[in-house]
Amino acid sequence: MNRVIRGIVIKEQPSGEKGKLLYVLTQNEGVLTVTATGARTISASYLKSAQLFAYSDLTVYDKNKHLTLTEAKLTESFYDLRKDVAVFALASYMSELSLQSAVPADDGILRLLLNCLYALSRKLADTDTVKAVFEYRLCLALGLAPDFSCCAICGEAGDRFDFEESAFFCGECAPNPESCFRLDEGAAGALNYLNSCPAGKILSFGIKGDSKRCFCDFCEKYLITASDLRPASLDFYKKIIKDT
Ligand SMILES: [Zn+2]
Incomplete structure (x- = not known):
């Protein structure tokens, strides 16, 4: 079955002799891996979309969740x-x-x-x-x-963040004032x-x-x-x- 996914290539690695495995951050499906056969040859029609940071509509052939790129429409290459x-x-x-x-x-x-x-x-x-x-x-x-917005305890202006407590405090209220991030x-x-x-x-x-x-x-x-x-x-x- 062919379907279109919109997404950006956030990782690529060689696959097979001339292909690539693309990690595509998509709109609705998290990260999908897509095989782009021949993506390392200059003649590949979807060459520009099979590059790192390319944002495209990718037409993929979906066979048991194994996705193969068949066509692409580039929106932004971020070249x-x-x-x-x-x-x-x-x-x-x-x-x-x-x-x-x-x-x-x-x-x-x-x-x-x-x-x-x-x-x-x-x-x-x-x-x-x-x-x-x-x-x-x-x-x-x-x-x-x-x-x-303010100290987590007294509500006055705060000036330090305690990573252990994950809270913002003023100097008076901070439980561990010295270890806080100012x-x-x-x-x-x-x-x-x-x-x-x-x-x-x-x-x-x-x-x-x-x-x-x-x-x-x-x-x-x-x-x-x-x-x-x-x-x-x-x-x-x-x-x-x-x-x-
Ligand atoms: Zn306080």
């Missing part, structure tokens, strides 16, 4: 992501996280990834901010929901904004200087601490950023 090594490393990192966390019947992670890749490819935001926003919104998509007003404000902003507005806020560093450090630490995700490509991204 520009390959032109900058730091951008490419970040796109790969976000793809790996998507692969580890996507679930069927929820397109939240697909939309998050597409929005972030679009921002990177059009240079609408810098890599550090895109990375942090992706990490934090992914945590929200996984069901985590920290509140940064969040300045700008960083806490950005996190609060991300808690409720629509999917299409995730990069529509301004943050810079120390607040931005604080925000970015927090988002990475929160992802690693609060979720079970352990992306191997994070170290690669950090090495690239350090070397460039």
